[in-house]
Amino acid sequence: MNLLVTSSTDDSGFHAPSIGEFFPDAVLFAGTDFEINRIVLVRFLAVAVLILLFWLGTRKMKLVPGRFQSLIEMGLDLVRVNIGEDLLGRKDAKRFLPILTSIFFMVLFMNLTGIIPGLNIAGTAVIGVPLVLALVSYVTFIYAGIKKSPGKFFKNSLFPAGVPLPVYIIVTPIELISTFIIRPVTLALRLLMNMMVGHLLLVLFFAATQFFFFTAGGLWSLLGVGSLAFGLVFTLFELLVAVLQAYVFALLTAVYIQLAVAEEH
């Protein structure tokens, strides 16, 4: 089965990428709440690889690290130091580190499946994972704020200091929407749309290459070279996007927590 072109069984002609790519047929438990399709399997694989790598990397950590341990430490330190401690400080970073680390590496590994040949779909390109992670982030920063001081958290969130009294009529609804509705929605949609569009772009370029080389033929093959080159470039671009989106997701979660536990805005 051609993984890139799934919308049609007809081999002649151009196959446009479609939204149906993100809803493949069920593999197991079709029609139940535990239906497993190809994308769910890809996610399981990503989680398995992630846990295997980090289990091997943290199983027997030495004071003087080898090459593999250095790599694992570098990854964990990116979240621990650059995201956690820089934004939250040592104490709070330690509290929220499991959540930040889990979010970062889960997003990263599921993003990377989008450019791995044979998988070719990001685990985050379907709403489930972005939505669950956005909810985790949402619940976490609200929990952090309420745990710190419920009154101060809602006051800082809804009634920012330094605003003349009548202006609160406008500011408070805006703050309410931006903090408690827009934040989780943008978290989820930013990741989802990046990965969906990335996938559609890659499918478009490679399907076009297939079409130019094998269906159109002749001089059209020259265009195929161009579309193949673009496909390769965008594959590299997707690598960047995969890392960047994981970083942004974890960073924003840390920022929201930081804003929630801050004394003043």
Place this chain on the structure above:
Amino acid sequence: MLHAVFTAATEEAAQNPLLPASYDIIWSAVCFLIVLVFFWKFGLPKMQVMLDQRAEAIEGNIAKADEAQRKAEAALEEYTAQLADARAEAGNIREAAREDGKKIVAEAKTSASTEAARITASAQAQIEAERQAAVVSLRSEVGTLAIDLASGVIGESLTDDAKASAIVDRFLADLEAAEKAAPSAGKK
């Protein structure tokens, strides 16, 4: 091309990518929970333990190095002090030896001069005693000779000892007086 995408999308029973299916949410949550529990209970604690041990090891090594440095400095100070002591002691010994030498030389000088004085004194005493003896024996012999001579001259034996010795004594006294007067006169 966009048209193609949209027609393809509508053909697929209009699935909305923003509305999650229940299985999608469930499996995503399961994935996240697995990852979270792994990092929370295994990965991050291991990392933390290792980081603590590493910090401890580095601090321990620094403390050890400080201790060694401190000890080395103390030892050096001690050696320097000992060396200075030894030098001072050597100087003292040298000084004392010089003093002793001087004293010995001085003592030797003193004892030598005393000895010389003593020898001189005893020699003078002996000379004096011998002179005295010579004077006494000379006197008696000169007396006897003079008596014999006088006896022969006057033809009369001067057997009266008391008379004889008085004469001799007077003679000698006169002689001595003359002798004493002569050298002092001669010197003048």
